[in-house]
Amino acid sequence: MKIERIELGLLRVPLKTPFKTALRTIDAVEDVVVRVHTDTGHIGHGEAAPTAVITGETRGSIIAAIDQVIGPRITGMEVADLNRILQVIHTSAERNTSAKAAVEIAVYDLWAQLYGAPLYRMLGGGDPVITTDITISVDYIDKMVADSLAAIDRGFESLKIKVGKEIGVDIERVKAIYAAVEGRARLRLDANQGWNAKQAVWAIRALEDAGVELELVEQPVRARDIEGMRYVTERVHTPIMADESVFGPAEVIDLLRMRAADIVNIKLMKTGGISNAIRVADIAALHGVECMIGCMIESSISVAAAVHVAVAKADIIRKVDLDGPSLAQYDPVDGGVTFNESEISIGDAPGLGIREIRGLQPLTA
Numbered sequence: 001m002k003i004e005r006i007e008l009g010l011l012r013v014p015l016k017t018p019f020k021t022a023l024r025t026i027d028a029v030e031d032v033v034v035r036v037h038t039d040t041g042h043i044g045h046g047e048a049a050p051t052a053v054i055t056g057e058t059r060g061s062i063i064a065a066i067d068q069v070i071g072p073r074i075t076g077m078e079v080a081d082l083n084r085i086l087q088v089i090h091t092s093a094e095r096n097t098s099a100k101a102a103v104e105i106a107v108y109d110l111w112a113q114l115y116g117a118p119l120y121r122m123l124g125g126g127d128p129v130i131t132t133d134i135t136i137s138v139d140y141i142d143k144m145v146a147d148s149l150a151a152i153d154r155g156f157e158s159l160k161i162k163v164g165k166e167i168g169v170d171i172e173r174v175k176a177i178y179a180a181v182e183g184r185a186r187l188r189l190d191a192n193q194g195w196n197a198k199q200a201v202w203a204i205r206a207l208e209d210a211g212v213e214l215e216l217v218e219q220p221v222r223a224r225d226i227e228g229m230r231y232v233t234e235r236v237h238t239p240i241m242a243d244e245s246v247f248g249p250a251e252v253i254d255l256l257r258m259r260a261a262d263i264v265n266i267k268l269m270k271t272g273g274i275s276n277a278i279r280v281a282d283i284a285a286l287h288g289v290e291c292m293i294g295c296m297i298e299s300s301i302s303v304a305a306a307v308h309v310a311v312a313k314a315d316i317i318r319k320v321d322l323d324g325p326s327l328a329q330y331d332p333v334d335g336g337v338t339f340n341e342s343e344i345s346i347g348d349a350p351g352l353g354i355r356e357i358r359g360l361q362p363l364t365a
């Protein structure tokens with residue numbers, strides 16, 4: 001099975017409600033889809049989310065990186081030579097992690113198809129059913145309480161509450177949600193870099209003192225402020241999770257050596273795909289640190305790949321934030337992984353199992 005050409009498309013799926021964080025507001029999945037064609041007629045699927053505020057990538061930069069840099073280098077290569085292809089993808093450019101992720105995911109999809117097995121089995125196997133949390137956007141307090149209760153009605157038992165705006169209001173937001181859902185859902189907070197280190201310690205201690213039980217607080221301070229991450233981690237009881245501070249293996253080694261977080265959030269769009277996601281998980285495990293697997297605003301193409309990784313690395317990846325498809329108005333993918341609110345399950349189809357993507361706008365051939 002040889003790679004013949006790479007086709008790019010644009011996918012737009014409106015969200016049920018605008019997704020609001022301390023970093024941005026967005027109302028649709030607007031991702032670049034990769035279809036890697038082979039001489040056997042098999043097609044591998046991948047997806048890249050342009051999240052400029054986190055990875056620095058835009059739709060244009062992703063298209064250019066794949067079309068002009070990564071694509072031409074892997075064309076003609078044998079899918080069976082997976083490790084060589086991965087090396088070419090990762091040495092073809094610095095950064096551009098979402099562009100690399102999209103191509104890597106498509107190549108892994110083909111590699112598993114080549115051997116006729118679902119991808120998670122090729123990655124080591126596991127129980128093909130997992131449970132995700134859902135994100136509650138930062139908003140007015142009453143709206144966040146109502147959204148949290150609606151999520152519980154949909155069957156979600158774990159809520160990821162976005163904060164990181166007006167710190168005093170953040171504390172009130174979390175107290176109000178906790179009072180409304182206590183005993184019915186676990187709460188995780190994600191400040192998306194919105195606080196500084198002293199503010200974070202103050203806010204988290206205020207919540208601890210008020211008896212609010214939090215499973216974790218994600219990325220309280222600026223991505224580059226690793227000292228700040230350590231400052232917060234050392235001073236609060238609540239576990240602190242690194243998200244934007246950690247992209248790939250090198251950052252996770254530095255961060256964990258400094259003991260600057262208790263948990264690591266792995267995202268394929270930050271690691272550059274599956275191979276480094278597995279490395280990050282293994283490095284975290286060596287440090288005795290557990291991981292979450294998360295996503296950007298992505299559809300069920302790239303999130304499916306993250307699900308396969310989550311299943312295969314379930315011993316280390318103990319928390320799941322793969323709610324992209326649940327936030328979207330519909331699932332544009334036929335086949336693949338089944339996203340049924342909080343429950344996500346993988347079938348027996350080879351690779352990612354994607355048969356068709358509805359509404360894909362072709363870009364190049």
Ligand SMILES: C[C@H](N)C(=O)N[C@@H](CCC(=O)O)C(=O)O
Pocket residue numbers: 021023024051134135160190192243294295296297321322323324
């Ligand atoms: C969608 C997921 N639950 C999430 O919150 N992901 C990111 C933000 C993604 C984005 O802005 O696209 C996170 O910070 O964890």
Ligand SMILES: [Mg+2]
Pocket residue numbers: 190192218219243244265
């Ligand atoms: Mg986050």
